[in-house]
Structures are given as C-alpha cells and as structure tokens.
Amino acid sequence: xxxxxxxxxxxxxxxxxxxxxxxxxxxxxxxxxxxxxxxxxxxxxxxxxxxxxxxxxxxxxxxxxxxxxxxxxxxxxxxxxxxxxxxxxxxxxxxxxxxxxxxxxxxxxxxxxxxxxxxxxxxxxxxxxxxxxxxxxxxxxxxxxxxxxxxxxxxxxxxxxxxxxxxxxxxxxxxxxxxxxxxxxxxxxxxxxxxxxxxxxxxxxxxxxxxxxxxxxxxxxxxxxxxxxxxxxxxxxxxxxxxxxxxxxxxxxxxxxxxxxxxxxxxxxxxxxxxxxxxxxxxxxxxxxxxxxxxxxxxxxxxxxx
Numbered sequence: 001x002x003x004x005x006x007x008x009x010x011x012x013x014x015x016x017x018x019x020x021x022x023x024x025x026x027x028x029x030x031x032x033x034x035x036x037x038x039x040x041x042x043x044x045x046x047x048x049x050x051x052x053x054x055x056x057x058x059x060x061x062x063x064x065x066x067x068x069x070x071x072x073x074x075x076x077x078x079x080x081x082x083x084x085x086x087x088x089x090x091x092x093x094x095x096x097x098x099x100x101x102x103x104x105x106x107x108x109x110x111x112x113x114x115x116x117x118x119x120x121x122x123x124x125x126x127x128x129x130x131x132x133x134x135x136x137x138x139x140x141x142x143x144x145x146x147x148x149x150x151x152x153x154x155x156x157x158x159x160x161x162x163x164x165x166x167x168x169x170x171x172x173x174x175x176x177x178x179x180x181x182x183x184x185x186x187x188x189x190x191x192x193x194x195x196x197x198x199x200x201x202x203x204x205x206x207x208x209x210x211x212x213x214x215x216x217x218x219x220x221x222x223x224x225x226x227x228x229x230x231x232x233x234x235x236x237x238x239x240x241x242x243x244x245x246x247x248x249x250x251x252x253x254x255x256x257x258x259x260x261x262x263x264x265x266x267x268x269x270x271x272x273x274x275x276x277x278x279x280x281x282x283x284x285x286x287x288x289x290x291x292x293x294x295x296x297x298x299x300x301x302x303x304x305x306x
Contacts, residue, residue: 018092019060019062019095020062020063021060021061022058022060023059023061024057024058025057025128025131025132031056032127034055034111034118035116035117036117037117039055040053040055041053041055041056044084048089049087050080050085051084051085051087051109052084052085052112053112053117054109054110054112054115055117057108057109057110057111058109059106059136060095060106060107061143062092062105062106062107063104064099064100064103064104068102069104070102070301070304072103072145072146072150072300073103073105073136073140074098074103074104074153075108075129075136076105076107076108076153077108077152077154077155077159077161078107078155078158079157079158079193079279080112080157080158081157081205081207081208081211082157082160082207082211083114084112085110085158086279086281087107089279089281090156090158091107093281094281094282095107097282098297103300104143104144108128108129108132110129111128112124112211121212122212122221122225125161126161129161130165130169130170130185131180131185133152133165133169133185134172134183134185135183136150137150137183138180138183150188151190151191152189152190153190153193154193154195155194155281156193156195156196156205156208156248156278157196157208159193159194159196160195160197160208160212160227163192163195163197165185165187165190166187166227167231167235168230169184169186169187170184170186171185186234187236188236189236189239190237191238191239191240192241192254192257193240194248194253194278194280195240195242196208196253197226197256197257199217199223199226200223200226200229203256204253205253213225227257227260228260231257231260231263231264231266232264235261235264236266237266238257238261238266239268239269239271239296239300240254240271241254241271241296242254242271242272243272243276243277243278243289244274245274245275245276245277246277246278247278248277248278251272254272255270258270273288273289273292
C-alpha cells in the first residue's frame with residue numbers, strides 16, 4: 001500500500017511538470033508542403049533531448065494554474081541550427097519557467113528544412129510557426145489566455161524562425177473553411193534569444209543558411225530570410241538577448257535586428273552580456289547571465305500594462 005501511494009505521488013508530480021496535452025498542427029493527411037520521404041522522427045537523449053526528421057509537427061501545451069494565470073502566452077521555437085530541435089533545453093524547460101510566472105507556454109515541434117519530406121525546403125518551418133500561432137489564438141478561451149497577448153520566442157535558429165514570423169506574419173484567410181486558418185498569425189510580442197538573423201551578411205550562421213535556403217541562394221531568397229531587412233512598423237515589440245563572446249551566432253545578428261526595429265519605430269529591449277557563449281538556454285548557475293529570465297518576465301508583464 002505504501003508503495004502504491006508513493007507511486008501515485010510520483011506520477012502526480014510528473015503530471016505537474018509535463019505538458020497537459022499535445023496538439024497536432026494539421027489534420028492527418030493535410031500537412032502542407034509535405035511528401036512521404038520514408039523518414040521517421042528521430043530522438044537522441046545523450047545529454048539533452050534532440051529531435052530531428054520531424055514528420056508530424058505539433059505543440060506541447062503547458063498551462064499555469066488558473067489562479068496564477070496572467071492571460072499571456074508564448075509559443076516557443078527551440079533552436080538547433082535547422083538540423084535538430086533542442087527540445088528540452090530550449091523548449092520544455094523554458095515552458096516550465098514561464099508557467100511558474102503565470103504565463104501559458106506552447107513548445108513548437110516544427111519541421112526542419114533538411115529532410116526529404118519537405119517539398120520546398122525553406123517553407124515548412126514558417127508554415128508550422130504560423131499554424132501554431134493560429135491554433136493558440138483559436139483556442140484562447142479553452143486555454144484561459146487573451147487573444148491579444150500571444151507572443152513567440154525562439155532560440156538560435158529557432159530565433160530566426162521567430163524573427164521570420166515577427167516580420168512575415170499574415171492576418172489569416174477569412175474565406176477559409178478551416179476556422180484556424182482564419183486566425184491572424186501575427187504575434188503580439190517577440191523574444192529572440194541569441195538569434196540567427198541575417199542570411200546575407202558575413203556574420204550569418206552558415207549552417208542555418210545552408211539548411212534553410214541552400215549554400216548558394218539567389219539574392220531575393222536570401223533577402224527574404226534576412227530578418228533585419230524585413231522589419232516593418234507593424235513588427236511586434238521584441239526583447240533580444242545575446243552574449244558578446246558568442247562564436248556560433250555573432251551578437252551582430254541581434255544588433256542588426258534591433259537597429260532595424262529602431263529605424264521602424266518598433267519598441268523593445270536589447271540585452272548584451274559579456275560572457276555566455278552560444279546556446280546557454282536558461283543559463284542556470286551562470287552568474288549574472290541567469291538574470292536574463294527575470295528581465296524577460298518583467299518585460300512581458302510590462303506589455304500587459306500598455
């Protein structure tokens with residue numbers, strides 16, 4: 001009896017720290033820009049959970065207790081150079097932190113471009129990010145969030161995906177028979193963590209560029225996915241974090257995006273730390289760098305007061 005009680009407590013605790021549900025982005029057989037390439041999703045768990053060859057994109061739903069809910073929500077795009085998804089490190093762990101502050105979180109398992117299943121390699125990630133925002137907005141009532149308080153957050157290449165959504169959103173297709181597709185995909189705010197931004201400048205992350213648009217893209221395509229060139233006055237307020245010693249994705253990526261925001265009159269914050277390298281996630285135990293999470297939460301909360 002004591003064993004069963006202990007097992008019940010363990011299972012109950014696990015339920016509190018895992019997603020309440022997982023929602024497929026598309027109905028079966030209706031995934032856009034998809035063909036069966038004979039691949040299967042792959043998961044590696046040597047030190048962190050790495051997911052690759054995504055076939056069926058989804059969002060994992062993490063909701064705070066209703067008593068603590070602020071009504072705000074964030075769709076999280078894990079990074080991984082458009083090759084893998086650092087699903088826990090830059091996904092579920094971040095979702096738990098947001099939940100502890102009353103913010104709903106949705107971890108996006110998006111399709112990666114370098115698979116046989118993508119018909120046009122660069123289209124799939126953005127299609128999935130847009131669909132995720134639409135689903136969250138369509139289910140705002142169900143998930144106890146406000147339709148105009150939904151943001152997107154991305155790390156590294158996931159930051160590039162988030163920045164692409166922040167600059168290339170749409171208002172939805174009001175004539176669609178799919179009620180989800182009728183929803184706007186515009187985030188209400190953005191959070192970019194050591195993001196890949198440019199696909200044209202020398203400071204680009206070559207691996208992400210090569211996987212998304214190829215090693216020798218035409219100028220128009222490269223410009224389309226250089227987010228610093230796509231910022232407009234309608235781009236949502238954005239919070240950026242980078243480290244000066246990031247040798248993977250130089251901090252100039254964030255500087256370019258922030259300068260473009262300033263030029264277009266888009267409000268936001270930029271935080272540059274002297275040390276941290278690349279891919280520090282929540283930066284637990286990394287001194288002052290760990291403070292980025294508090295600054296970010298304060299910024300998100302400030303948005304609800306405007």
